[in-house]
Amino acid sequence: MYDRIVYMTPETGDDLLALDRQLCFALAVTNRTVLTVYRPLLEPLGLTHPQYLVMLALWEESPRSVRSIGDALVLDSATLSPLLKRLEAMGLLTRRRSDVDERRLDVALTDAGVALRERAQAIPPAVVDRLGVSLAELERLRDVLWDLNRAASTASTGEPA
Numbered sequence: 006m007y008d009r010i011v012y013m014t015p016e017t018g019d020d021l022l023a024l025d026r027q028l029c030f031a032l033a034v035t036n037r038t039v040l041t042v043y044r045p046l047l048e049p050l051g052l053t054h055p056q057y058l059v060m061l062a063l064w065e066e067s068p069r070s071v072r073s074i075g076d077a078l079v080l081d082s083a084t085l086s087p088l089l090k091r092l093e094a095m096g097l098l099t100r101r102r103s104d105v106d107e108r109r110l111d112v113a114l115t116d117a118g119v120a121l122r123e124r125a126q127a128i129p130p131a132v133v134d135r136l137g138v139s140l141a142e143l144e145r146l147r148d149v150l151w152d153l154n155r156a157a158s159t160a161s162t163g164e165p166a
Contacts, residue, residue: 056088056091056092071100097121098118099113099115
């Protein structure tokens with residue numbers, strides 16, 4: 006048998022390294038569990054969650070450049086390119102070189118991509134319903150998370166997000 010070693014801070018007696026006290030752990034678990042709510046809702050649309058995020062960006066503005074989509078989703082082109090290729094193969098968008106700057110790749114919704122937006126309207130209310138948390142609470146949480154994202158971005162880069 007062995008003795009369990011627990012490290013406590015002298016001031017409070019709390020273990021600063023306890024797993025359940027870690028912000029990163031709470032965020033990681035929340036991300037995974039919330040995405041399990043989205044998965045069955047997105048499946049009838051034929052979309053994965055990352056693909057859904059790309060479509061959300063394009064439903065806000067289409068056409069837009071790959072760089073603009075990457076900036077909006079905080080994704081690099083190596084992650085974004087396969088998503089765009091798959092959505093193009095599904096007939097939801099087109100990619101073509103910009104008429105203004107041939108180095109820029111523009112992405113635009115197809116008619117099918119535009120039409121899918123109507124079906125996707127059901128996703129947000131279904132997520133709220135399945136989570137069983139009030140819309141007001143979820144909006145407050147979202148706002149806190151955006152504040153946290155800005156703070157973390159500033160902390161990591163020294164520049165405000």
